[in-house]
Amino acid sequence: MDNGGKRAGPPQYTDWKAIERLCRFLVIFYNSTLVVSASTTVNAYKCYEEIVNIATNLMALSQSRDHELKRKAVEMYKKFDKYWDGVKNINNMLIVATVFDPTKKMVLASLCFDELYGKDSLEGKAMYDSVIGILRSLFNEYGERYGKSAAGKPDEGKNSNSQSNSCSRELSMVSMDLDDDGLGYKRIDQRYKDMLNESGVKDNRDELDIYLKEGVENPDLMPGVEYDVLPFWKRNCTKFPILSQIA
Template sequence: MRCCAHILNLIVKDGLKEIDDSITRIRNAVKYVKSSPMRCESFKACIERESINYKGLVSLDVETRWNSTYLMLEAALKLRAAFDLLELQDDKHINEMSKSYGVPTDDDWTYAESILPFLKIFYDATLRISGSLYVTSNKYMKEVFSIGRKIKLHCENTDLSIRLMASKMQKKYDKYWGTPNVINMLLLIAIVLDPCHKLDFVNWILDETFGVEKGGELKSKLFTCLNSLYNHYQGKEDESQSNQDAMINEEDEDDILNIYLQSTGRDSDAKSELDRYLKEDCEPRNKSAELDILGWWKENST
């Protein structure tokens, strides 16, 4: 199973190729002001003259990690006026930038501003699934399906640059997550075991994402895997033989009440713990504090 954050990185990098020159010019401008203490001080003076309230400083991205590119663009956009002023005041800045791609243009800043909300979707998702102090397996496929839906919506965006970017992302997304046969069942089962979601939610997602036909096949596969996994942990194979031996040795095997309960399906053991769990109401969602899933299962372990 591939790392979710790594695939997100590949998807976004493919999309960013559409405005690669614009990002390169902004990156070079950031690199210039961070290349020496003197240039940094000069840039800080520009920030003060423009009365920019943003207290942070620009950070240079790591080109192989797109989320650092997002942070670089976010900070640079807030300090755009300072970059414009530096361009007017510092001749060295113009000369040095001209050796490569030149200074950032108005179009570059406009592109960066238009794609930032779209990139934030991926940035936030990366943070959520990269946590190490809480359970993330139940988040994996929720994030995957949510991102797929948002990419699809942005493929119809009126802004051409965003539309082209989303189309490239869609191709990469489909490669890893766009076909039902590559979905890992355990990641869907992890959502079922989230007491805030359970099976109905997953079934709805599968229909929404893959359509009724393919979604139906996945739902059937999921239910079979879920029951198979439950039976495996219950040791049903061994249990069936021991039950037969016990029935033979029981003195009250002809008890008419036991025969009635078993034949009508009203035996107290007829419904498995899995069935009861799935039929219970979901736990209410609390937006201010996320449910501690491990704590919930520990509390309900009996």
């Protein structure tokens, strides 16, 4: 408007500034919409990351020196925070879904907590402990429900273990009758077996511990190709029978 009437002519500087501010907001939601809506695979594990992307970018814009941009960002963040009932009160199952992406696990969740609440903050630590607690509860519940049946499926993962099974069959055909003269000769491997039998030395970690402490997957994908989480759990259902049920 110019002097009470619509101005004719090209956009002025103030118009371009308004468009620039609009683009600062649109790029946030455009990218998140693209990730969630344009995906061709199951993508529940991507939702929390996009929520954090939106939250942190709106928080950053709320500190802008551009007063108009800051005002709009503050208003938008209030609506965003109200919609999610406060990011701290978000349904933690969204975060749990993120952990079941083997390329992210708890590493991404920890980074998100640092971005939202500050590095090594009490809020971030509380969120981390809360998610670990939910994972442990889920694992215990599914372990009681599926533990025996999941562990007793010899045919699952047969193709992925075919090479190792083949090697085992070949080795089993080799006869190794070691001689024992009974005159004080001792072998370290026999002593090791005796130690195992006596002390019960074994890996006491369960599936959840092993999964979280193993390094994240780093697939070498072609540009434009999505990583699909479900085939990972299909391939590893024998290694992680209970976790694959949860996934």
